[in-house]
Amino acid sequence: MADIEAQIAIDSDETDSAFGDTASDTTSLKSAILNYKYRNGRRYHAYKEGSYWGPNDEMQADQLDITHHIFLLLLDGELYLAPITENPLHVLDLGAGTGIWAIDFADRFPSAEVLGTDLSPTQPSLVPPNLCFEVDDFTEPWLFRKESFDFIHARTLYGCVADWSVFYKEALDHLQPGGYFEQLEISVVPKSDDGTVLPGSIMEQWGKISLELGELFGKSLNTVDESKAGLEAAGFINIVEHRWKLPVGGWPVDKRFKEIGQYNRINWEQGIEGWCMYLLTTLKKWSVEEVQVYLAKVRQALRDRRIHAYQEVSLVYGQKPPRPKSDHVG
Structure with a gap:
């Protein structure tokens, strides 16, 4: 694993080339879920409309799959780092998105029952037989049986949760004693070690x-720096945090990080409109034209090889305390 304190060497010759009960009125519920909302040319979820800022259209799905690939590269091909049992039985993936992580996990552990939940039913219909997806809002009281999962996974939930203490308590309550919760988050603030993310620059403005916007929305976008403390406060034990610097662009000299950075620049190009359009137009009252001008400046910076920007990534996992052994001797 890379040391977060270490600087990434710059390549001067770089040429960036989601088990609960179903509602009785299934028809009306399905209609409410599938009646997507369209704003500014992008498609958004209808279920719990406005509770999440990101689109659920194909363009954003492609971006989410790119992000999945980036995280696989960052984790050396691993889907998780928590020391879970070799044969997990009940696994929950929160905010499953396109379902790609849950599909990969279900393929890797065919004996496990895997459940993925999300606000949108945008996952594929052809999935491993041990996997199912449900439309659910994990910020509402969880309807699963307590202590029913041995592994709960969450990824990039920044801007999704208003009260993290409630969220982490739900996760802890629904894990079996000794089970693990793992959360991977990414920073929305570009940084540089060599000062090339200049004060007042468009990249600094983006951060x-x-x-x-997270503060105005009432759901922090700084989860990357808050998740470890959240697990500690909730009562998890054996907490471990890994952190990486994720380059934006192919500027590192290291071949592995150059490749990761090149994918991340594509990730930004694909994702930035969806990341900010809803929030800027609804909370800051920017016009679509103003957002597009803003995005054009960001894209210009993304292609500027003199800017050696990176984001920080955190992966935190913690264990639910095992059930105390009885002191009673038979």
């Missing part, structure tokens, strides 16, 4: 505006 500041993004954090401000």
Whole structure:
């Protein structure tokens, strides 16, 4: 694993080339879920409309799959790092998105029952037989049986949760004693070690505006720096945090990080409109034209090889305390 304190060497010759009960009125519920909302040319979820800022259309799905690939590269091909049992039985993936992580996990562990939940039913219909997806809002009280999962996985939930203490308590309550919860988050603030993310630059503005939008939305976008403390406060034990610097662009000299950075630049190109359009137009009252001008400046910076920006990534996992052994001797 890379040391978060270490600087990434710059390549001067770089040429960036989601088990609960179903509602009785299934028809009306399905209609509410599938009646997607369209704004500014992008498609958004209808279930719990407005509770999540990101689109659920194909363009954003492609971006989410790119992100999955980036995380696989960052984790050396691993889907998780928590020391879970070799034969997990009941696994929950929160905010499953396109379902790609849950599909890969179910393929890798065919004996496990895997459940993925999300606000949108955008996952494929052809999935491993040990996997199912449900439309659910994990910020509402969980309807699963307590202590029913031995592994709960969450990824990139920044801007999704208003009260993290409630969320982590639900996760802890629904894990079996000794089970693990793991969360991977990514920073929305571009940084540089060599000062090339200049004060007042569009990349610095992106970070500041993004954090401000999270505050206005009432759901922090700084989860990357808050998740470890959240697990500690909830009562998890054996907490471990890994952190990486994720380059934006192919500027590193290291071949592995150059490749990761090249994918991440594509990730940004594909994702930035969806990341900010809803929040800027609804919370800051920017016009679509103003957002597009803003995005054009960000894209220009993404292609500037003199800017050696990176994001920080955190992966935190913690264990639910095992059930105390009885002191009673038979």
